[in-house]
Amino acid sequence: AQKITQTQPGMFVQEKEAVTLDCTYDTSDQSYGLFWYKQPSSGEMIFLIYQGSYDEQNATEGRYSLNFQKARKSANLVISASQLGDSAMYFCAMWVNTNAGKSTFGDGTTLTVKP
């Protein structure tokens, strides 16, 4: 079974600074995918970024990048130049290819951006 661990219940960052949200995962599968979602206070789930286990380059999407360290089983989200609108809950999640319909989510990190 796969497992996602997010060890930071809450994080603070100053506006315009970069912040890293930690995510470690556990699986014995070789083929899997990792992704991050943002959930603002309004409640919707917003897809941010995806990394496949065989992707050699770290995924980037605008101000978001995924620092993928396969040997350490970590998939940290880096947000550059934080904005007030980045204040939200952030979830790390994964699926494994042998059971791709079954995505597993971490407990989330609440990010607060200070002006």
Next chain:
Amino acid sequence: NAGVTQTPKFQVLKTGQSMTLQCAQDMNHEYMSWYRQDPGMGLRLIHYSVGAGITDQGEVPNGYNVSRSTTEDFPLRLLSAAPSQTSVYFCASSLGGLNTGELFFGEGSRLTVL
């Protein structure tokens, strides 16, 4: 651009009542799933489906039923509501296979069981 549509958005039930949360997607996605999110917590998988006619249990299936008669629809049935089922429910869909990367979510359904 409908995407994933969930209804109702809000519902209040009494203990013991039954109800169905509807979920429909218009993206021809093979994979669909239901999650629940309790306050301050992550999403826990209730049931999922990898195609029409195929469903399986997730992490917290007790008290819920699903069926997938068409690719588009994946309703979640609460058989006899309990206060412990008070939660926000999300339906999600994805392409499946190596394209499973992005889950497309509905807006969520907030259920209160008294």
